[in-house]
Amino acid sequence: MENLIREIGVPLGRFFGRTTATGAIALLFAIILGVAFVASQGNMSTFSITILSGLLRAALLFLVAAGLSLIFGLMDILNFAQGAYFMIGAYLAYDFQHPANGVIRIGEAIPDPNLRFLVGVILAVVVGGILGVILERGLLRPLYERPLFQLVLTFGVSIIMLEFIKLIWGTTPYAWTVPITIQTTQFEIFGQGFSAYRLFIIVMGIALMIGVALLLRNTRIGITIRAGVEDAEMVTALGINVRAVFTLVFTLGCALASFGGAVAAPFLGATPSLGATYLLASIAVIVLGGLGSYEGTAIGSIIVGLAWATMEQFSLFSNIGTVWSSITPMLMLALVLLARPNGLFGEER
Amino acid sequence: MTSLLQIENIHTFIGQFHILEGVSVDVPQGNITVLLGRNGAGKTTTLKSVMGITPPREGKVIYKGEVLNGKKTHHIARMGIGYVPEHRAIFKTLTVKENLEMAAREKNDLKNSLDLIFELFPDLKRLIDLRGGNLSGGQQQMLSIARALVPENDLLLIDEPSEGLAPVIIEDMMRAIKRLSDHKTVLLVEQNFHVASKLADSYVIVDEGHSVHTGTMADLRNDKALVKRFLGVA
Amino acid sequence: MKFLREHWFFLLVFVGLLLLPYLIGWLTGSNPLGVIRGDRYIMRGESTYWQSVMIEVFALSVLVMSYNLMFGFTGVVSFGHALFFGLGGYITGIMVQFSGLDPLLAFVLAVGLTVVLCTVIGLVIGLATLRLKGVYFAIFTLALAEMVWIYFGRLPLTNGEDGLTMSNLPAIIDPSQNRLILYYLAFAMFVFTFLFIRRLVNSPTGAVFKAIRENEERAQAIGYHTLRFKLFAIVVASTMAGGAGIIHAVLAKSARPEFLGVGYTVDSLLMTIIGGVGTFTGPIIGAGGLHLADVLLRNAQFTIGTTTINIGESWTFLLGVVFVVVVLIFPFGVVGTYQRWRANRKR
Helix, strand or coil, X not given: CHHHHHHHHHHHHHHHCCHHHHHHHHHHHHHHHHHHHHHCCCCHHHHHHHHHHHHHHHHHHHHHHHHHHHHHHHHCCCCCCHHHHXXXXXXXXXXXXXXXXXXXXXXXXXXXXXXXXXXHHHHHHHHHHHHHHHHHHHHHHHHCCCHHHXXXXXXXXXXXXXXXXHHHHCCCCECCCCCCHHHHCEEEECCEEEEHHHHHHHHHXXXXXXXXHHHHHHCHXXXXXXXXXXXXXXXXXXXXXXXXXXXXXXXXXXXXXXXXXXXXXXXXXXCCCHHHHHHHHHHHHHHHHCCCCHHHHHXXXXXXXXXXXXXXXXXXXXXXXXXXXXXXXXXXXHHHHHHCCCCCCCCCC | CCEEEEEEEEEEEECCEEEEEEEEEEEECCCEEEEECCCCCCHHHHHHHHHCCCCCCEEEEEECCEECCCCCHHHHHHCCEEEECCCCCCCCCCEHHHHHHHHCCCCCXXXXXXXXXXXXXXXXXXXXXXXXXXXXXXHHHHHHHHHHHCCCCCEEEEECCCCCCCHHHHHHXXXXXXXXXXXXXXXXXXXXXXXXXXXXCEEEEEECCEEEEEEEHHHHHHCHHHHHHHHCCC | CHHHHHCHXXXXXXXXXXXXXXXXXXXXXXXXXXXXXXXXXXXCCHHHHHHHHHHHHHHHHHHHHHHHHHHHHCCCCCCCCHHHHHHHHHHHHHHHHHCCCCHHHHHHHHHHHHHHHHHHHXXXXXXXXXXXXXXXXXXXXXXXXXXXXXXXHCCHHHCHHHCEECCCCCCCCCCCCCHHHXXXXXXXXXXXHHHHHHHHHHCHHHHHHHHHHHCHHHHHHHXXXXXXXXHHHHHHHHHHHHHHHHHHHHHHCEECHHHCCHHHHHHHHHHHHHHCCCCCCHHHHHHHHHHHHHHHHCXXXXXXXXXXXXXCCCHHHHHHHHHHHHHHHCCXXXXXXXXXXXXXXXX
């Protein structure tokens, strides 16, 4: 029996790093689930929908936060533009799918909405990646010696991208009106319907979390990234062109965020507020999880996602107004910063 | 004896601070050359200047006949120079194996070097899957040196390997460095004169950013006055 | 005499701004006090128009100068500066509309309250720097400002998103009745802020600010209690921002959530950098130049091929582009680059 516990415990403990982190996580989950249960008034279907909405949000947050976290860990840059990439993905996917009210209108070429959506997502990812390369090589590389300006630059770039989107597509929010078939299929959860598409995104999010973790752990490039997060100068001294790795990670981070926006568009639509909302929430995620820690980002996404959905349900239940659900990510951010700035898994920087 | 590495009167600035004001070092092939000097004299900066981490503004660094000035650090490393920085800069979140894998440049580097590495540092064999952060100071230092042995490096730059280690561990490490100097050339930085005098064949004293004295170790061991003047203790 | 020779440019600008309403009035034949209708004045005419433009320039300049004090001179990165700017406006609005007191008394109390609240909140935020370094502190200020913005955006008392209209301002500073007095009030605050910051930065305290900006650890190693100095800089900056917010809100005769929004923080940052970080006149050039450009070019358009670009609409976009260009190519901003160019020429 003892051996069994040790067999499970040691790798699990190594995964979590510290027992205090594990305790904090367990406590947070307990609180969130508890509140969710109360807010659903014990109704199993409301409860499960809340949890699923939370997981859905967690998947989207992860797509934005993963890039944010790795870019920060590796390059010490807080890429404010991640929110803008999320938005670009959403707008491109929307535009492609709705050639009638879109601006670019190339989507007309593909009549089948499902195929069109797939191509639209791929388009969003490719454009996101290209813009990422341009940003990193064109704008950030010259500034590696001046970290203060780097921080400020990504901020400026995010504004440019945001305003550019507003210029092209206007400020009215767009709702998704050309559905893909998987959106209309519903699963029955305790008597309530939940779109199969949303479920699909949750599954995909989890798959990505695990996939990227495996990549980081087992592949050569993954080991290089982890080493670079710890000490980029040493990696260079070992003969590896760490700048090329920077560009790769940065580009992938942006492409991932763009992907997130694109797949979220069917139910979030394309609105100008998407960028800021998801950026700020992602910052909360990576600070909670610990800047630069991959595991922290994964777990942080789940916690913030669940907390957000729970607060929304709670404000419905208790009639305290929507203020509280809107400020939930920010409140969590502020509290974490005050209580434990290194987050759950962060190291001293 | 041919010089593997020639550092010719380099001046290096860090920010606006003029750290190296004319350092020249000649590193003969197959030897262990040591840079001696007090704290802050510029020894570490000299190594970093060779590696291109803090490139020199003036002067030349010539390795195997090629000028290193202006080359990027990873190119310099790939020319066959292994850098073992001070404070044992191993990757603490990576395992011993992963640390060694990081150093490999060609496909079979790791496979080919493991024999030598385990011969010099037998402890690493059983620690192979342990995370770097869980190793003792001495083991981390061994790993740091072992890492420089993975690819085909002809020159090793080793910065203060004895720092913070217990005397018994230092003895082990000195034995290992002496062994590997059979195959490689070493440019060593050491503040511990005992270690330096036992390991090195020749020395260069660096004082306040200049190289002020050079010669064979044998001569220096006898010149107590010189040692006291530039190194503080004998 | 020497004073006049050394500072002739500043004195010229000072006198010019002092007499601006009358100068414009004289040049365009408009009355600085407005147009007489019955027993009161209506704000019509070139002079009164430019007065309101300049009042806004003064307010924004104070805001940007305060941000520059914190960021440019002391190296404290804050993404929540708009918090104080908007707070000044809201406190004024709430006092004037809901306190039930005589408007002038309410206004004076509001000013006092703003100073007190900005100082207190500034202190609290400043204390956070104990725990949080650099990026973490910036994120914290961002989170705080966002929360306050959301809160006021939904507060029923102040009409939530639409904001509060200040119909109850004391007549003496109501911009619809007596813009000239508001002009001189704003001008006085502007001049005071400029001189105060100049004095502060050139004093021994200012030297510590700059030391902290260069390398806080080294400053501590020398023996300075850097926390006290940072707190001082943050509190002064916050209070000045609050003051600027009051003027801005009074001019707009309203207090809206966007005054607390990230937009004004972004503008502060952008204008500080474009004008010139760590210079005295940089923020003024940045704020003034950009606001004037905004006003003058608002309806300008230019066409490329078949698309017409309206500058007013794409203002923020263009601002962002200018910002990126400045950061990459002219990191010292307009004033900073000019100063370096002058210094290089002397050699």
